Amino acid sequence: MTTDILRVDGLSTRFFTEQGQVNAVSDLDLRIERGEVFGIVGESGSGKSVTARSVIDLIESPGRITDGEIWFNDDGLAEAVADDHPEAVDGSFVNLLEVPERVRRSLRGTSFSMIFQDPESSFNPSLTVGEQIAEAVEVQRRASANPRSTRAKTREYSLGSLVLSTVLPSRKYVSEASRERAIELLELVGIPDPVERADEYPHEYSGGMLQRAMIAQALAGEPDVLVADEPTTALDVTIQAQVLDLLDDLQEETGMTILLITHNLGVVARMCDRVGVMYAGEIVERGTLEDVFDDHVHPYTEGLLGSIPDLEGPTARRAADDRAEKPRGGGRLEPIPGNVPSLLDREMGDRCYFADRCPKAMEDCLSHPPEYDGAGSEEHEVRCVLATREYTEARALPTDYFGKADRAAADKHADPDGTETDVQPERAESTVEGTGGERR
Amino acid sequence: MAFGKFLLKRSLQGILVVWGVVTVLFGLRAITPGDPVNLIVDPAVDLETRERIRQELGLDEPIYVQYGDYLGDLLVGDLGYSYQSSRPVATMVIERVPATLELAIAATIVALVIAIPLGVISGTRRNEPADYGATSFSLVGISTPNFWLGIMLILLLAVEFNIFPTGRRPVAFHDALWTFLTTFYVGDLLTWLHHIALPAVTLGTYFTALITRLTRSGMLDEYGKPYVTATEAKGIPETLIRYKHVLRNTMIPIITVLGLQLGTLIGGAVVTETVFSWPGLGLRLITAINNLDWPLIQGIIVFVGISYVIINIGVDAIYATLNPRVLDE
Numbered sequence: 001m002t003t004d005i006l007r008v009d010g011l012s013t014r015f016f017t018e019q020g021q022v023n024a025v026s027d028l029d030l031r032i033e034r035g036e037v038f039g040i041v042g043e044s045g046s047g048k049s050v051t052a053r054s055v056i057d058l059i060e061s062p063g064r065i066t067d068g069e070i071w072f073n074d075d076g077l078a079e080a081v082a083d084d085h086p087e088a089v090d091g092s093f094v095n096l097l098e099v100p101e102r103v104r105r106s107l108r109g110t111s112f113s114m115i116f117q118d119p120e121s122s123f124n125p126s127l128t129v130g131e132q133i134a135e136a137v138e139v140q141r142r143a144s145a146n147p148r149s150t151r152a153k154t155r156e157y158s159l160g161s162l163v164l165s166t167v168l169p170s171r172k173y174v175s176e177a178s179r180e181r182a183i184e185l186l187e188l189v190g191i192p193d194p195v196e197r198a199d200e201y202p203h204e205y206s207g208g209m210l211q212r213a214m215i216a217q218a219l220a221g222e223p224d225v226l227v228a229d230e231p232t233t234a235l236d237v238t239i240q241a242q243v244l245d246l247l248d249d250l251q252e253e254t255g256m257t258i259l260l261i262t263h264n265l266g267v268v269a270r271m272c273d274r275v276g277v278m279y280a281g282e283i284v285e286r287g288t289l290e291d292v293f294d295d296h297v298h299p300y301t302e303g304l305l306g307s308i309p310d311l312e313g314p315t316a317r318r319a320a321d322d323r324a325e326k327p328r329g330g331g332r333l334e335p336i337p338g339n340v341p342s343l344l345d346r347e348m349g350d351r352c353y354f355a356d357r358c359p360k361a362m363e364d365c366l367s368h369p370p371e372y373d374g375a376g377s378e379e380h381e382v383r384c385v386l387a388t389r390e391y392t393e394a395r396a397l398p399t400d401y402f403g404k405a406d407r408a409a410a411d412k413h414a415d416p417d418g419t420e421t422d423v424q425p426e427r428a429e430s431t432v433e434g435t436g437g438e439r440r
Numbered sequence: 441m442a443f444g445k446f447l448l449k450r451s452l453q454g455i456l457v458v459w460g461v462v463t464v465l466f467g468l469r470a471i472t473p474g475d476p477v478n479l480i481v482d483p484a485v486d487l488e489t490r491e492r493i494r495q496e497l498g499l500d501e502p503i504y505v506q507y508g509d510y511l512g513d514l515l516v517g518d519l520g521y522s523y524q525s526s527r528p529v530a531t532m533v534i535e536r537v538p539a540t541l542e543l544a545i546a547a548t549i550v551a552l553v554i555a556i557p558l559g560v561i562s563g564t565r566r567n568e569p570a571d572y573g574a575t576s577f578s579l580v581g582i583s584t585p586n587f588w589l590g591i592m593l594i595l596l597l598a599v600e601f602n603i604f605p606t607g608r609r610p611v612a613f614h615d616a617l618w619t620f621l622t623t624f625y626v627g628d629l630l631t632w633l634h635h636i637a638l639p640a641v642t643l644g645t646y647f648t649a650l651i652t653r654l655t656r657s658g659m660l661d662e663y664g665k666p667y668v669t670a671t672e673a674k675g676i677p678e679t680l681i682r683y684k685h686v687l688r689n690t691m692i693p694i695i696t697v698l699g700l701q702l703g704t705l706i707g708g709a710v711v712t713e714t715v716f717s718w719p720g721l722g723l724r725l726i727t728a729i730n731n732l733d734w735p736l737i738q739g740i741i742v743f744v745g746i747s748y749v750i751i752n753i754g755v756d757a758i759y760a761t762l763n764p765r766v767l768d769e
Binding site for chain 1: 665666667669670671672673674675676677679680683684685688689692762763764765
């Protein structure tokens with residue numbers, strides 16, 4: 001039986017901007033099992049990255065985690081903080097939001113590490129790649145030399161030491177052993193000539209190489225959970241495949257848990273065990289790959305699957321083909337009309353957040369839906385009334401209900417017999433913006 | 441090596457710049473009215489003698505021959521003789537260099553010692569009282585003209601409270617240092633420090649304010665970059681992130697400004713040197729200009745130009761080590 005490594009309960013992360021309060025993540029629950037690859041998929045602005053950064057405590061001002069619990073399963077940590085913060089410990093789980101910041105910080109690198117979307121801007125341009133990876137190794141070395149120490153001086157490095165290190169090499173933060181390990185890591189992720197490459201600067205690497213180097217850096221701390229935030233988005237398609245292969249192999253070898261954030265369902269199909277579909281700061285559908293690709297209920301998931309180009313690969317096509325009632329319109333993409341909501345607190349009503357773009361919006365959608373059990377595996381949950389009742393034309397909201405007519409009207413697959421219209425609707429040329437998405 | 445090639449390229453560019461300075465100066469001299477012979481001899485001296493002097497100085501030659509002669513002399517380090525005192529210009533320039541250099545370096549040190557910590561505090565505690573204090577200080581510093589600041593400091597600290605001397609340089613730093621090293625007598629060094637304090641602060645204030653602002657905005661800029669988040673995610677200590685990563689990258693543009701400013705400090709200490717009667721190049725230049733002593737004016741300006749170019753090459757070299765991308769361009 002697998003055990004959970006991370007449980008997120010009721011997480012809310014908000015940004016307090018000049019335009020108002022932005023609810024980037026609201027009341028989000030998440031359960032990740034040890035050793036699995038959990039995918040979070042959604043459009044830009046759906047709160048995926050904020051979720052990932054909340055977990056690893058990298059939310060920056062004006063953002064703040066306002067509510068929720070993040071339970072992390074770690075015996076050693078639980079033991080270490082039990083005395084000072086008994087309320088934050090439950091068995092081997094520790095609520096990371098209840099322990100002091102320095103404890104959370106102490107988990108960076110060794111318990112959690114992160115791969116970022118754009119490798120070129122995620123490395124310091126004026127230090128060699130080897131040095132930067134060696135820093136991450138050093139974090140791990142110092143932590144393992146002094147286990148259980150969460151308050152520890154091992155994490156500290158005074159300004160005095162830094163100044164001294166300019167004349168005394170022995171006082172440097174990064175040790176020679178760490179540098180050597182950095183070279184090994186570069187070799188592990190498939191960088192040719194790692195010894196020479198370690199002394200090169202980020203601008204001397206290609207994008208794909210740098211993403212490999214970043215993976216090496218993330219692995220340096222031998223983390224329990226690797227958060228990969230759009231790890232392939234900035235790369236060419238061929239390099240994307242290589243990087244995914246690499247992640248796949250490394251995951252198999254080390255057995256680490258990966259939280260994979262992406263907008264690319266092809267990547268999800270290829271990498272993940274379970275997946276959550278995010279929209280407007282909440283998970284609207286979650287389950288195993290089969291649940292989400294084949295037995296999905298939420299029209300948003302449907303819309304996402306409809307937006308995959310066919311050349312994406314057999315997995316994605318399979319998902320689409322299996323849905324017999326889903327017309328592919330001669331291979332044309334079917335983007336979801338409209339845009340993701342602004343997530344401004346004052347603009348978010350108490351309704352299903354997707355209703356204004358949903359082709360199957362009904363009167364029932366005017367109250368915010370809870371999570372229902374889905375039709376698939378027992379993991380399958382969906383935040384949509386369609387899980388409990390069929391779509392009926394009679395209860396449908398008028399197309400212009402939400403003011404702008406950017407909502408796709410219920411189309412053929414809501415009317416399988418084709419009694420209403422017998423003409424295959426033609427899509428407008430323009431995609432998601434404005435009225436272009438409306439069916440005529 | 442990329443670095444050697446880089447230095448060579450910069451040096452060749454530097455030589456071109458110096459040649460430009462010399463040529464422009466020569467042109468200015470040619471179009472400036474006034475007969476230099478009047479400076480050398482009494483106006484009452486007869487025409488024949490005047491003509492002889494003109495010939496000796498080569499002033500009767502066509503302008504391009506004079507230009508060629510001047511360039512040739514410069515190449516062998518001959519700056520000519522002062523019209524006013526008849527002493528060799530080279531000596532008159534060199535003997536004033538230590539005073540100016542002392543002042544420029546002291547002002548730079550004042551600036552760095554105050555500005556970098558202030559900028560770091562300001563940049564890491566944005567919108568806190570410490571930040572407001574530092575920002576206000578730098579605004580005042582940037583807006584204060586240094587002739588006014590110098591006079592105010594003299595009136596307040598020298599005349600009113602009598603803490604510092606009003607000016608002059610009774611002892612040179614190298615002499616004071618030598619005395620200290622040979623006899624362990626610190627008195628001279630202290631005297632030197634006492635006298636240079638006000639001029640250094642006066643000259644350095646604008647510079648301090650400028651560097652504070654640059655450090656602050658640079659730190660804020662760098663903190664906003666994705667690599668800082670990525671570095672934080674690695675779990676390395678805050679000190680390392682702040683200094684090894686953020687401050688280091690902030691210093692790259694600051695070093696450029698620093699170098700350029702050091703160059704201007706050498707040539708631009710004219711006002712401060714005049715206010716404090718500090719016997720440096722600036723003071724000598726003012727005197728030379730008042731006397732229309734062209735060889736001396738040219739000598740000082742060419743010297744300052746060459747120093748400026750050399751400092752810049754040095755700055756570029758440091759810049760290239762800090763920011764390796766420069767070498768590839």
